[in-house]
Amino acid sequence: MKIAFISSVFGEPWAGSEELWYQSSLRCLERGDQVMASLFEMPCSCSQIENFQSHGGRVYWRKRFRNGRLHILKHRYLSAFRNVFNSKPDVVIISLGSLMDLTLYPDLLKELQETTARVILIFQFNSDCLIPDANARAMITSYCHRANHIIFVSEHNYLLAERQLAMKFNHVSVISNTVPYDKYEILAWPETNDTLEMACAARLVVQEKGHDILLESLAQPQWRSRDWRLNIFGSGCDEEYIRQLVNHFNLTDKAMFCGHVADSREIWKKNKIMVMASRAEGLSLASLEAMICGRVCVVTDVGGHNEVIADSQSGFLAEAPHPKYFGRALERAWSMKESLYDIGKSAHEAALRVFSEDSVSRIVSLIEKK
Template sequence: MPMKVLHILDHSLPLHSGYTFRTAAILREQHRLGWETVHLTSPKHGVAAGADADREEWAEGLHFHRTPHTPLRVPGLGEWTLMDALTRRLHQVAAETRPDVLHAHSPALNAIPALRVGRRLGIPVVYEVRAFWEDAAVDHGTSRDQGLRYRLTRGLETRALRRADHVTTICEGLRQDIITRGIAPGRVTVIPNAVDAERFQLGGTADPALKAELGLEGCRVLGFIGSFYAYEGLDLLLQAFPRIHDQAPDVRILLVGGGSQAEALKAQARDLGIADQVVFTGRVPHDQVNRYYDLVDLLVYPRHSMRLTELVTPLKPLEAMAQGRLLVASDVGGHRELIRDGETGWLFPAGDPKALADTVLHTLARAADWPQVRANGRRFVEEERNWPASVARYQAIYRRLTGLGEAARAG
């Protein structure tokens, strides 16, 4: 009998995010290992309750069970009703599919229902931490650092970590934080972020028509493609740009995407007098993203230093390396786990616009080094940060919790 794992998720495809891309990669690799997987999303995926609610959906070749739910707009109670709805739906799906393992993915709002159902049905629970919800809420402005909601959320996460049969996480920074909460090191395993290098083609040639349309003809381009959250540090890139432009007048900035900081960044560009040198495209269709990447000479990831960025490794630098692209990034902990300064990219001290400007200028002036750095980055993801190597780490965890590996060997 193949291993059967029921994954409990915050949201999934067809929504596109780093969270959903990691999930899809894990599921597909587990299928290649011969395991059977079942997938359930929480009410946060966004399926309203009702007689005609879609309780199942296929997306990009993967089947998902949904949890219809009408949120309760009462402060402090909404999360509890969400967990209750997910508990009921999870119990139903688990009773029907009879998995060997319940694998809950961040946040704790998914882990607590998994623990409830796991205890009732006698199924071991793995909890995977991709980030701490309380830290993300601080950056998004929905919670105050060390405020009541922050402390309650942190307490809920710690409770889930202590009760889970095993904990997995995406990087060493998060692992160390989990251990400080009283979790034995042997119960915490890193399943690092990775990429499927074969799904990423090496960067192509810039489309002259698109370059002309955006006013970037004859320019060298610094770029960022993604969501404009405050922690991404795009304000720092704008602060650094006048110094860059003084010494390299042909340089422009291309910002592709949108998010909570979009209007503030546009206002900052106007205040700095650089609005005519910064191109905001807005969000672009997913199948067109590579056309914009191909316009960029140097990707910039200037994340600010905060708990979230010091602890969590992002996917974007890995995806950039898989495409053989060049990148400059701040030296926050999440970047230092991925980027080898001067070898696969370049790092600068976080929060320092002068250092960012100088690193960009130094990199632009060293074009002779670019081919080797591109090759080093591609080799890093092919040899060290690939999904087969990453997902294989689940095997020992699942086998120990279920005894299925021992049973197979005995047979």
């Protein structure tokens, strides 16, 4: 079988949302399928793509673009996906951020309308703030009607998409992302000390991950006298702005920048709490990684977070991405800090339930389906 994976991830060389198609592609290669991937050119090497290629996968690189309008105009007439479809794939799996990603690829829609391949769409993200206009809705709806199956990573994202498009999906699944761990073992609880070590493990992109909300919440008077430290992990376009916010809120003695860590388990060997004030999510892979390690998440009630976290039982949910509400969730966590170990065990069990159904096997089953 010939299988083509197409990813719309653009900003970073690799993101957690890539794991689902990547792990599925490796499984297909193991079975002896011919597998190709259409990806944006990367600014630096990427170990996952090198591994994909070493196992026999073929990569078709697409040019990165700066001006979305010029890109759309150009590719109304010249397809960036011609080499993929010239290979006559039997199945095409398209891994996307949000619904709106599809509006950037009129050439891809044309290719899909002309191929007999089965089509699977994977949506990794959605937000109430994304409201497509009539033209965008028409284009996205055309994609969805062409798809043989549609996958969302959370039920919230799926139901929101139906509202955004005013349509019902006939062939749809909710399949979570997979964590890149060999074993789903709980980590030993960090050695006890008086300092509460918290980590924010996320791309340094404020618009999405809400570092500004988190820092303002921790700058409130009651936190000044408390013994805690915030370890900020990750890389991204807003690193300098986040550093400025740390200075602005006088948190330089509390917040540390720790860079990108390839294996997130190294983060959770030393930190007890994951704090992330996301403005929108699919189902945060970083949160699931923390939970599977037995760590407590304080996150916003966006995306699929409330599908895996029960407030004050297996984590803490802020009602909205706003300092007032995130501050309340932090207060609940602080007031229950003597119970964090037990809450972390509950978080591990909740994450295990998410991963009890092998996401990759479910994807491969959909690929095999006639």
